[in-house]
Amino acid sequence: MNLLADIFDRKRRQLAARAPFPPRQRPPARDFTAALLQRKPGAGVNVIAEVKRRSPSGGLFPHQDLVQVAKGYEAGGASAISILTDDVDFGGSLADLEQVRAAISLPVLRKDFLVAPQEVEESAALGADAVLLIADALRDGMMQEMIATAKACGIAALVEAHTEEHAERALAAGAELVGINNRDLATLRTDVHTALRVMPHLRSRARVLVAESGLKTSADFAAARAAGADAVLVGESLLRDANPGEALARLLAAKDGPA
């Protein structure tokens, strides 16, 4: 079994073993889609900046205070924040999601390995403004139901794919926001050309396109933009810096960055 299959297997077992969260009133949603479609002076691509304590491919990151990192990203020009809420592989939690969101005014994406509509509803109730869905691991009917649930809850669904085939499945299931992950989650190998290759085929049909993973330089940002990306999702390269927010600001201000 590969890592992604293992993670989804664990998530399905965890969900089956726990009670649904009690219903609660969610805070008003922040518009994730609009944040990714905005045009900022001097920055043609929007950045979803990611907070996480560790990852299977990157190991432990130096910054463990996710609230401080997210505040730095907001000051550094991020358009939205992605937060890993998985505990086992990323050291995250739903409490992190709530704390980070309360400390900033940007929309927040819950990045996890969601397997059922119930989890989309719970994410919305906890304050997520968007959820990540992974097309490679969800059947068509389930993906469709989860996208529809996000819409009914008034939040966005960013549907991630690694291949053109899975991106086509995402669009057929009703996805409006499509992310192309440069990282193959089965092998953890990352190739920044993946999104550059796939995105032009989707550009006319996706409302929002996001290039994800392995992006390090302002030239990477510019290349993603030229291939049709509205936004890039960046974690590790920022988190390796002594000051992730300042690292983001430098990338957005770079001369060879997006025009």
Ligand SMILES: O=C(O)c1ccccc1NCC(=O)[C@H](O)[C@H](O)COP(=O)(O)O
């Ligand atoms: O990053 C991993 O090791 C990983 C392993 C298994 C499932 C998902 C994984 N990462 C999710 C992501 O793709 C990234 O968190 C995200 O796109 C940001 O990538 P990066 O800028 O390379 O941190």
